[in-house]
Structures are given as C-alpha cells and as structure tokens.
Amino acid sequence: MTLDQINAHGDALYDAFLARRPVPPLLARVPDITIVDAYRIQERFVARRLAAGETIVGKKIGATSRPVQELLGVFQPDFGMLTSAMVHVDGDTVDLSRLIQPKAEAELAFVLKDDLKGPGVTAMDVIHATDHVRPCFEIVDSRITDWAIKIQDTVADNASCGVYVLGEAKGDPRRLDITLAGMVVEKNGEVAATGVGAAVQGSPANAVAWLANTLGELGIPFKAGEVILSGSQSALIPVVDGDELVCTVGGLGSCRVRFSGKAAA
Template sequence: MDNNKIEQYGDELYEAFVARRAVPPLLSREPDITIEDAYRIQQRFVARRLAAGETVVGKKIGATSKPVQDFLGVYQPDFGILTSGMVYHEGDTIDLGGLIQPKAEAELAFVLKHDLKGPGITAMDVIRATDYVLPCFEIVDSRITNWQIKIQDTVADNASCGVYVLGKTKGDPRKLDLTLAGMVLEKNGEIFSTGVGAAVQGSPANAVAWLANTLGELGIPFKAGEVILSGSQSALVPVVDGDELVCTVGGLGSCRVKFSGRSAA
C-alpha cells in the first residue's frame, strides 16, 4: 500500500476518534491490505494523537485470550500504543460520551522500572524489569462499524485502544504466581466471568515478553516507567451508564470502575 493510502486511512481513523463515529472496515475497502500496512496506518493514527498534544505512556497487547479471540474472530495477538489521553485511575468515573462502542476487559498491568528491548527477552527478563503489577481494566473501543473487524482492521485502529483504568494495589511479580492467580470479574455485584493468568499465552509475563520481542524487531523499546497491558483474562463486557465493574486478582487485590453517560453508538 502506498504512503498516500496509509496516511488517508490513518487520518480517517484519527478523525473518527475525534468525532466519535465509526467507519466501514478497512479490509472491506482494501482486500489486499497486509498486517504490515495496518501497522503503518496505526503509526499514522497515533502520530496524529501525539501531534495534538498527547504523549506515549506505554503499550498494550490485544487478542491474547480465547474468549476475546472468539468474540473478535481474530486469532493472533496484536499490539497498540497507550497515550496520556487514555489514562484513568481507580476511583475515577469513565464518561462513555467520549467513546463509540466500548467494552471492558480485566487484565494485569506491568509498570516497568528498567528499559527492556528485544529480541531475546524471556518472561524472567520481564519479571526482573517490572517495578510492580496492578489489576486493571482496559476499555476497548473500535472505530470500525459494529466491531466488524479482522486482524488488519484492529491493528490499524491501534489495537482498538479506548481508555484504561489502573487499580491502586501494587504487587511484586517476584512474589506472585502470575500464571495460577485467579481473576474474578463482577458486573453490578454479580459474577460475570472468571479467569486465570495462564489464559494469556500461558502467563501474562509471556505475553509481555512476546511484545518486547515483537517491538524490538521494529527497533521500539519498552521504557522505564511505561505501563504494559498484558492482555485480557476475561470475556469482553459491554458497559452502559450506571454500570460498575470490579476485577479481583488472587493474592493481589481489586480494581473498581464506574461508568456514566452514553456512548456514541
């Protein structure tokens, strides 16, 4: 795909983000689009957000667990860039008016104390480089109509990044069993789903290592202080005005988030 089209679709996704409206799937209009093309479109989309004043604060891994893959019809991991405009903290209420068609997923966030650059990174390297882990929610949001996405669509759309919420409880990954730690997701006081760290590529640390190596091949490092979202351990949860979600990770703690307003779709 030539640079003009890369910029065209990156700009279209950025404008859809600003206007809070969805656009037709890219793959339906460009059947020959490759994943490499899609990542170039993502770079353009993110560059527009940075030009508008945001900064890069981390990275995220998407489509790592079977429930999410089954829902999306996307069967390989992808990644996106986290920016300063996406950050919420426990206790904040998320205004759905800033999103299009949001769905929440519960996962583990890694906050780094050292830079990390692949290839050759192992899960143990990830643990050593991590300052602490937190329970968190990622509120994914698609700029593609009705979530009609294939891998190329979600990659171009910055891995369907919406916003994310970090819990307050910090855990030392050297003292937690990230693989076997259970996660319970409650919606409005009732259990919605349960999961375990092993659902994410065998361990959330494995998923982070995969991303470090994938980005390392592109010359992109993890930076000290960055947040790395390791991938959903839950099914995707639709959210509307008044909903409250709580995810609890065994041995670590909980993250709670509330929602208000009405999303664009």
C-alpha cells in the same frame, strides 16, 4: 499501499476518533491490505494523536486470550500504543460519551522499573524489569462499524485502544504467582466473568515478552516507567451508563471503575 494511502486511512481513523463516528472495515475497502500496512496505518493514527498533544505512556497487547479471539474473529495477538489521554485510576468514573462502542476487559498491568528491548527477551527478563503489577481494566473501543473487525482492522485502529483504569493495588511479580492467580470480575455486584493468568499466552509475562521482542525487531524499546497491558483474562463485557465493574486478582487486590453517559453507537 502507498504512503498517501496509508496516511489517508490513518487520518480517517483519527477523524472517526474525534467525531465518535465509526468507519467501515478496512478489509471491505482494501481487500488486499496486509498486517504490515495495518501497522503503518496505526503509526499514522497514533502520530496524529501525539501531534495534538498526547504522549506515549506505555503499550498494550490485544487478542491474547481465546474468548476474545473467538468473539472478534482474530487468532493472533496484536499491539497498540497507550497515550496520556487514555489513563484513569482506581475508582474513576469513565465518561462513555468519549467513546463509540466500548467494552471492558480485565487484565494485569506491568509497570516497568527498567528499560527492556528485544529480541531475546524472556518471561524472566520481564519479571526482573518490572517494578510491580496491578489489576487493571482496559475499556476497548473500535472505530470500525459494529466491531466488524479482522486482525488488520484492529491493528490499524491501534489495537482497539479506548481508555484504561489502573488499580491502586500493587504486587511484586517475583512473589505473586501471576500465572495461577485467579481473577473474578463483578458487574453491578454480580459475577460476570472469571479468569486466570495462564489464559494469556500461558502467562502474562510470556505475553509481555512477546511484545518486547516484536517491538524490538521494529527498533521500539520498552522504557522504565511505562505501563504494559498484558492482555485480557476475561471475556469482553459491554458497559452502559450506571454500570460498575470490579476485578479482583487473588493475592493482589482489586480495581474498580464506574461508567456514566452514553456512548456514540
């Protein structure tokens, strides 16, 4: 794709984000789009958000667990950038009117104390570079009509980033078994999903190492203080006005989020 085409598609996604109005799948419009093209479109989309005043506060890994891959029809991980406008804290109420077609997923967030740059990063390097881990909800959102996405679509759309909610509980990954620790997600007081760290690339630390190495090859480091979302341990859960979700990770603690308002779609 030419630079003008890359910029046009990135701008269209940014406009969809602002207007909360989805656009048709990229693959329907550009059948020969590659994943490299898609990441260049993502760069443009994110650059528009940064130019509007947002800042990068971390990174996210998407499509790591089998349930999410099967639901979305994508079968490899992807990544996106987390910005300052996406951040929520434990107990917040997320305004769904800011989003188009939101779904929630529960995962583990890594908060870094040291810089980390691939290639060559191992899961143990990730553990050593991590200050603490927290239970987390990511509220994914797609600027693509009806979530009709393939890997190129979600990559271009900044890995379907919406907003995320960091739990208050903090745990030391050197003492907590993040691979075997079970997760329970409750929706309005009833169990909606269960998971375990091993569902994410064998361990959330493996997923974070994959991302560090993938970004390292592009010259992009992890930076101390950044938040890295390691990938969903639960199925995607649709949310509407009045819903409340709680995810609890064994040995770590919980994260709670409420929702109000009406999403665009």
